[in-house]
Amino acid sequence: MKIKYLEGKRLYFAFLAGGKAILQDLAYLNKINVFPVPDGDTGTNLASTMKAIAENARPFHSLKESLRSIADAALTGARGNSGLIFAQFIFGLSKELGSEIRVSTARFGESVRNAVRYAYDSIAHPQEGTMLTLIREWAEEVYQNRHRFGDFHELLSHSLGKARQALQETPKKLAVLRRAGVVDAGAKGFMDFIEGVVNFIRQGSLKNVFNRELLDIEFQEAPHKVRETITHRYCTEALITGENLDLEKIREVVVSAGDSAIVGGSETKARFHVHTNHPDELFYALKDLGTITQPKAEDMKLQADISHKPKSRVAVVVDSSCDLPAEILEENQVVVIPFPFNIGSHVFLDKLTITPEKLYSLMEKEEIMPKSSQPSLKTVENWLSYLSSYFDSILILTISGGLSGYYNLARAAAEKFPEKKIRVVDSRHLSGTFGLIVKRLLEERAKGKDVDELAAMADELAAKTELLVDIRTLKYMVKGGRVSPAKGLLAKILNIKPIITLDKDGRAVAAGKSFSRKQNFKKILGMITKRHSERRIHSYAVVHVKNMERAEAYAREIEKICGKPVSFIMDVSPVVGVHNGIGAIGVCLSYE
Numbered sequence: 083m084k085i086k087y088l089e090g091k092r093l094y095f096a097f098l099a100g101g102k103a104i105l106q107d108l109a110y111l112n113k114i115n116v117f118p119v120p121d122g123d124t125g126t127n128l129a130s131t132m133k134a135i136a137e138n139a140r141p142f143h144s145l146k147e148s149l150r151s152i153a154d155a156a157l158t159g160a161r162g163n164s165g166l167i168f169a170q171f172i173f174g175l176s177k178e179l180g181s182e183i184r185v186s187t188a189r190f191g192e193s194v195r196n197a198v199r200y201a202y203d204s205i206a207h208p209q210e211g212t213m214l215t216l217i218r219e220w221a222e223e224v225y226q227n228r229h230r231f232g233d234f235h236e237l238l239s240h241s242l243g244k245a246r247q248a249l250q251e252t253p254k255k256l257a258v259l260r261r262a263g264v265v266d267a268g269a270k271g272f273m274d275f276i277e278g279v280v281n282f283i284r285q286g287s288l289k290n291v292f293n294r295e296l297l298d299i300e301f302q303e304a305p306h307k308v309r310e311t312i313t314h315r316y317c318t319e320a321l322i323t324g325e326n327l328d329l330e331k332i333r334e335v336v337v338s339a340g341d342s343a344i345v346g347g348s349e350t351k352a353r354f355h356v357h358t359n360h361p362d363e364l365f366y367a368l369k370d371l372g373t374i375t376q377p378k379a380e381d382m383k384l385q386a387d388i389s390h391k392p393k394s395r396v397a398v399v400v401d402s403s404c405d406l407p408a409e410i411l412e413e414n415q416v417v418v419i420p421f422p423f424n425i426g427s428h429v430f431l432d433k434l435t436i437t438p439e440k441l442y443s444l445m446e447k448e449e450i451m452p453k454s455s456q457p458s459l460k461t462v463e464n465w466l467s468y469l470s471s472y473f474d475s476i477l478i479l480t481i482s483g484g485l486s487g488y489y490n491l492a493r494a495a496a497e498k499f500p501e502k503k504i505r506v507v508d509s510r511h512l513s514g515t516f517g518l519i520v521k522r523l524l525e526e527r528a529k530g531k532d533v534d535e536l537a538a539m540a541d542e543l544a545a546k547t548e549l550l551v552d553i554r555t556l557k558y559m560v561k562g563g564r565v566s567p568a569k570g571l572l573a574k575i576l577n578i579k580p581i582i583t584l585d586k587d588g589r590a591v592a593a594g595k596s597f598s599r600k601q602n603f604k605k606i607l608g609m610i611t612k613r614h615s616e617r618r619i620h621s622y623a624v625v626h627v628k629n630m631e632r633a634e635a636y637a638r639e640i641e642k643i644c645g646k647p648v649s650f651i652m653d654v655s656p657v658v659g660v661h662n663g664i665g666a667i668g669v670c671l672s673y674e
Contacts, residue, residue: 098135106274108128116259124163134160154351216248335371373427401481510584
C-alpha cells in the first residue's frame, strides 16, 4: 500500500518506532561516544529524549497538532548535546509544517530541508562530521527526491543510502573519530531513528511499536569519565520558560559561559546545554530572562578523577547541607548531592547554580523566601550505581533526619542495590557540625578504616558534636513556617535573640536566649568555656549567613578558650541559611 500523505497519528507512531530503534542500540551508542567529550552518554541522552516523547506527546489526526506535541515533549525532555540537537531539529520541522493537517512527500522534503537550519542555529560552533552533518545530508537527499517519489516508504527508504554514506564519512571530517576508529555516536543515533521510522512505515503495523519499552525503561545515567584535560568543569543544562523569551539574549549568555554551548527552543520554552566553570554566574544571569527549571550541573572533573583513580576503597557521599571547604571535599573525592530549592518560580541547585552570597543578597533586596526540596530518588540511585563501579563500599551521610526526610530517601535508594555494600548514616547534624563530622571521618578513612568502622564512628561523632546558632532575627523562621507569627512578633517586641541547638535526635531546640546580640555573644562563649572544661574541644568551625565579621570575632575568642585555630570559617549552605536568616552565626564544636 502506497502512503502518499503523512498525517498526525502515523507520524506519532513513526517517532515511537524511531525511538525504539535508538533504545535497542543504546549500549553501542554510549560505547562509541567520543565527541564533543568521551563521556559515554550519547545513547542514554537520545533514548531519554525519546522516552520524554513517549511519555508526554500525544497522537492527533492533524499533523500540525501531533508534531507540536512531539516537539514540545522533545524540548522539555532533551538531554545532552545530541538530545538537544535532535529536539531542535524536530522543533524546526514543527515550525515549517505548522499549519498542515497532512503532508505530501513534496511538502515534507521542503520542510525537513528548512528544519536543518534550526539545528545548526542552536549551536555556537557547529562541527561537521557529527549528527548535524548526517541530518543535513539526509534532509537534502529527501528534498532532492521529493517529486521523484510520491510514496513515503519509497522516499525514506531511498534516503537511507545517503544517510549511511554520510555516517561512514564522519571520521573523515572529524579527527577525533578517525583516531578512535568510530563513527559519530550522535549521527549513528539519528541513523537508527530513521531506520526505525522506515521499518514502521514499511510494515504499517502498530503491534511492534505500541508497547511500553520506552515508557518502562529506567536509565542509570553514568556520570562523565572524560580522560582528557577538562577546561570547563560543569556539564550544565536547564529549561527556561516564559512569554516572549529573548532567545538571542539567552544564547548570548549561554555561549559566553563556556564551550559545547547549545540553545534551542521557541518564544515560550528554551533548553540549553553548556560546559562551564561558573554555573552559578550563568544561572544568575539567566534568571531575569525566563523561569529556570530542570537544572543540572554535573562536576565532570570529580567524575573523571573518581573513574581514573579512586582515593579510597570507601566512597563518601554527603548532601549540600554539609558545610566543609570545597578544597577538602575535592581532595577527598567526596560526592555532594545538592538540594534543589525554589526562588519564586525558579529552581536552583544548592551551592552549584547559586552561591550563598548571591542568594542572601536576593533575600535582603527582594524579601524572598526560598523553599527547599529533596533530591530525587533517581539522582541518588544514579550516583550509587556509578560509585559502585569504582569503590568497594559506599558511606552515605545525610542531613539530620529530625529536620528532613532525606535520610529515608537515601536509605530507599541504597535498598535498590542489595548486592552492594552501602551504609546510610543519619548525621543528626547539618552545616558546619555535619562538616566537622565528615572531616574527622575522612581522616580515619585515610588510615584504612572500612565502611562499617566509619559508619560506627559517624554515629559516635554525632554525639560528640554540638551546634550553637546565634540568631539575629526570627523573621526568616517565621516566613519558613518554623516559628509561629505570634512568637515571632513577641520576640521582635521584646528584642529576644534566641540561641538554637540540636538535640540528640537532631531536632532544633532552644539552648537559651538574650535580649541583645552582645549578650548572645557572651552567653555562647560562656557555654563554650564550660563545655571545654568538661570535655576538651577537638576542633571547631564557624559558619555564617552573610556576617563574616561576627564569625571571625567568634573564632578569635574560641581560640583563646581552647588554644586551637579554627578549622574553617565559611558561608552557610543556602539550603540551611535561608531558614536561619541573614546575620545568623553557627558555632560548631567537635569534642574529644
